Amino acid sequence: MATIEEVKKLASLARIKLNDAELETFTSEFDAILAYIGQLEKLDIPSDLKGEKPALRNVMRVDGTPHESGAYTEKLAEQFPAREGDALSVKQILSHD
Amino acid sequence: MTNPSTNPRDLRPNEMTIVEAARALRARALTVRELWDACATVAHAKNPELHAFLEIFDADEVAIAAAQKRIEANDASLLCGIPLAIKDNILIEGKIASAASKMLENYRATYDATVVKKLKDAGALFLGRTNMDEFAMGSSTEHSAFGATKNPHDPSRVPGGSSGGSAAAVAAHMVIAALGSDTGGSIRQPAALTGLVGLKPTYGAVSRSGLIALGSSLDQIGPLAKTIEDARILHTAIAGSDSLDATTIPESLYPARATSGKMRIGVPRHLLGEGVDAEVREAFNTTLKKLEEAGHTLVDIELPTSAHALAAYYVIMPAEVSTNLARLDGMRYGHATRGETLLDDYVLSRTEGFGEETLRRVLLGTFVLSSGYIDAYYRKASAARGVLRREYDKAFESCDVIAFPTTPSPAFVFGEKSDPLSMYLGDIFTVTANLTGMPAVSVPMGFVEREGPSTSLGVKKQLPIGIHFTAPHQAEEVLFSIGSAVEKI
Numbered sequence: 001m002a003t004i005e006e007v008k009k010l011a012s013l014a015r016i017k018l019n020d021a022e023l024e025t026f027t028s029e030f031d032a033i034l035a036y037i038g039q040l041e042k043l044d045i046p047s048d049l050k051g052e053k054p055a056l057r058n059v060m061r062v063d064g065t066p067h068e069s070g071a072y073t074e075k076l077a078e079q080f081p082a083r084e085g086d087a088l089s090v091k092q093i094l095s096h097d
Numbered sequence: 098m099t100n101p102s103t104n105p106r107d108l109r110p111n112e113m114t115i116v117e118a119a120r121a122l123r124a125r126a127l128t129v130r131e132l133w134d135a136c137a138t139v140a141h142a143k144n145p146e147l148h149a150f151l152e153i154f155d156a157d158e159v160a161i162a163a164a165q166k167r168i169e170a171n172d173a174s175l176l177c178g179i180p181l182a183i184k185d186n187i188l189i190e191g192k193i194a195s196a197a198s199k200m201l202e203n204y205r206a207t208y209d210a211t212v213v214k215k216l217k218d219a220g221a222l223f224l225g226r227t228n229m230d231e232f233a234m235g236s237s238t239e240h241s242a243f244g245a246t247k248n249p250h251d252p253s254r255v256p257g258g259s260s261g262g263s264a265a266a267v268a269a270h271m272v273i274a275a276l277g278s279d280t281g282g283s284i285r286q287p288a289a290l291t292g293l294v295g296l297k298p299t300y301g302a303v304s305r306s307g308l309i310a311l312g313s314s315l316d317q318i319g320p321l322a323k324t325i326e327d328a329r330i331l332h333t334a335i336a337g338s339d340s341l342d343a344t345t346i347p348e349s350l351y352p353a354r355a356t357s358g359k360m361r362i363g364v365p366r367h368l369l370g371e372g373v374d375a376e377v378r379e380a381f382n383t384t385l386k387k388l389e390e391a392g393h394t395l396v397d398i399e400l401p402t403s404a405h406a407l408a409a410y411y412v413i414m415p416a417e418v419s420t421n422l423a424r425l426d427g428m429r430y431g432h433a434t435r436g437e438t439l440l441d442d443y444v445l446s447r448t449e450g451f452g453e454e455t456l457r458r459v460l461l462g463t464f465v466l467s468s469g470y471i472d473a474y475y476r477k478a479s480a481a482r483g484v485l486r487r488e489y490d491k492a493f494e495s496c497d498v499i500a501f502p503t504t505p506s507p508a509f510v511f512g513e514k515s516d517p518l519s520m521y522l523g524d525i526f527t528v529t530a531n532l533t534g535m536p537a538v539s540v541p542m543g544f545v546e547r548e549g550p551s552t553s554l555g556v557k558k559q560l561p562i563g564i565h566f567t568a569p570h571q572a573e574e575v576l577f578s579i580g581s582a583v584e585k586i
Contacts, residue, residue: 007460010460010463010464010467011460013463013467014419014423014447014459014460014463015423015426015440015443015444015447016444016447016448016451016456016459016460017444017445017448018448018456022456026456026457026460029457029516029517029518030460030461030464032516032517032518033411033517033518033521034464036407036408036411036518036521037408037411037412037474037478038408039405039408040405040408040409040473040474040477040481041477042405043402043405043477043481043484045477045480045481045483045484046484049480049483049487059343059344060343061340061343066340066341072208075207075208076429076430078205079204079205079207079429079430079431080429081427081429081430081433082433088428088429090439090442091435091438091439091442093439
């Protein structure tokens, strides 16, 4: 059973704010969804699969210069909500006080 | 089955397939400009009602002239001069790519997706960007931040989703063919509900560079088209490994399969009981019987873990959604609201930018990944993927393709599945191919009759349904072969 407090906590972890009505709706829907996905508990995983390397896994490309430096700077900077020259402007996060 | 006429000369240009249009362009029966105008005129006329496009682009005179020139020089590319529609989560440089979200309403793509670059190189034209469920989360387009798309076969019903705009645009002959993306059925399900062919390629067959990510271990870009041959042409044009997407795979990574002749069709009868409409099951059985009469063989197969596939999908997908969408925080691009603190900036931007279904899946994903639950949900679901894949590999020892209906029922009425779980259950047949990474196709298998909603009681509409085939990894050609066999019956 999901509780309103739990959903509120999840929202805070996900950087989302929910109003009381939304909290109530999501909480009640969560019960039905969790009951459904909870059926996975009943699934037996064969022991030889448990330690198997997954077929899908991360790979890294070699470090390098995929394109000329600065080629996308202006296009990317145009999307900034606030800019100073080519720099992205954000709130100060460290205080000197 | 979807061809309105066998004689291309009877067709209006916008009603042609890629093959028919390419032939007419080469025979000088049609110019690129005339083909563009035919599509654009119909698109502008029908879009106010259907809302398939979020934006219809102005004609690109340079691209049209270049395509005409290439055709006159007998260029071999069949896509040269063909107007296509692109789902709004695929980047076209300089155009808005919003993923039908308020979050990216004003986001302008800074580069071309690899698939778009390949289509441009092939001489294809882009008629517009199509509507979808926000960030591709949904099966109806009702979750678009800009209003739902309507099904051309019955505007009181959904076109399916999340690539519903692409499906409606092709089905209503507003465009010749389209690209969509498929994370759990988002190409195949709308294709089935609008009478089209829809292909979800093998995981890694097509580059996702420039696709706005939903579930990165599941997403693939693929075609929505009027015929199998058109789907094949589009798929061939966009497929191939790409240094910009490390998950793309080289050709012939998996063993080659016989791609022609008589097929052994595996049928998991145990999955077709409850929950599947009687008429859908009847159409499915009739289609299988006709395939048998045409010389193909039916094989009974068992896929016991399939019963858990949807549950595994609705753990893995939201987990990936919550991580992928964490990048959207109002800092570098997209919807940005400012509050007192930096944390307020994040929270306000995300809360205002995301729609309800997106919030729901971000929360669900945060839950299944949270400490204390990750073993019970996420790790268990990942292990279930391995079991499913093994079961399918085993089944493919005795058959070439596996068949079931694409959807348990035809297109539903707007608002009918307002409870999220009931909407999720409609994906039951399509999600497994994304979990196993295998290619799958939906091909039209006729129509079922349904009465309209209360406002038009007594009026019966013919609603399309689809048959779904899954093949082993990289065996797209097997799908095209069985798909053509269905088109011929």
